[in-house]
Amino acid sequence: MNRSTLRMITLLARKSQMYIGAAFKHKYNISVAEQPFFMALQKCEGATQEELTEMVCVDKAVTTRVVKTLEEKGFLIREKDMKDRRQNRIYPTPMTRELETAVQKELLTFNDAVTRGISKEELEIVQKALAKMEANLAALLSGKNAKNEILSTEGKGDTSDDE
Template sequence: MKGKNKCESLGKYISELYRVQNSYLSKRFNKLNIGAGQYLFLLHLYKYRGATQEELTEMLKVDKATTTRAIKKLEDNGYVIRDKRKEDKRAYNVILTEKALDIEPKFFEILDEWKNKLKEILSEEEENTLLKLLKKISISNLI
């Protein structure tokens, strides 16, 4: 049993859960022509309407190139438009299109399906504890 614990780590399970979630959501969002690298940006745009690319980069803790690629794909698929800010011509607000607004209920239905799959496994108390612990790790600025 001693050797078994050497292979167990928090990172391993977080990584596995991330991959399983990504696989599930990729299959479901693929029907809407939204890639795995784009749904988080769309999610944040639903919550923070008209956010700038820079704000999205900061919120999602990704680099600027990742944000640019994701927004470009969403733009190419008709889900967003980029609008130059009047105050700063180098910055863009990312605006949801009618197409994005039309799929919003389906988008959140897919996320709810995933959330419900997790709720089948965890009690409410376990879910609350897990959320609290993951949030604590996430906001701790490990880097």
């Protein structure tokens, strides 16, 4: 894989976080770390913290901190699961529901601005390629092909990159 591809993805992610972080902090009092959880709550009302961790692809400690801050800000409530008292179910508050449309609109507007000048066909190609890359990375992270991938790249020269 071309190193510049991953570098560009990293730069896009960082710059997107900078933009979203600044816009959402001032308008909605939602940090860049909280935004994915805020959106996940809209789709999976009543999810557990473990389920949110999987949806947002972060570790449990991050989820714990973010859920706590969103609860303190009044964006979510935690209720004990009736079947498993060790689990908390997480629900959006009325304030979260009021902001949902505005936040979604802001994200769509941002997406439109970032993809301006790119045809629908080009975007489909990019999305398919990124989906394949994500699947490859998921396989590596799960350990499936990790040993084979490492062995197949040994002796091909240094292709490592910090990004």
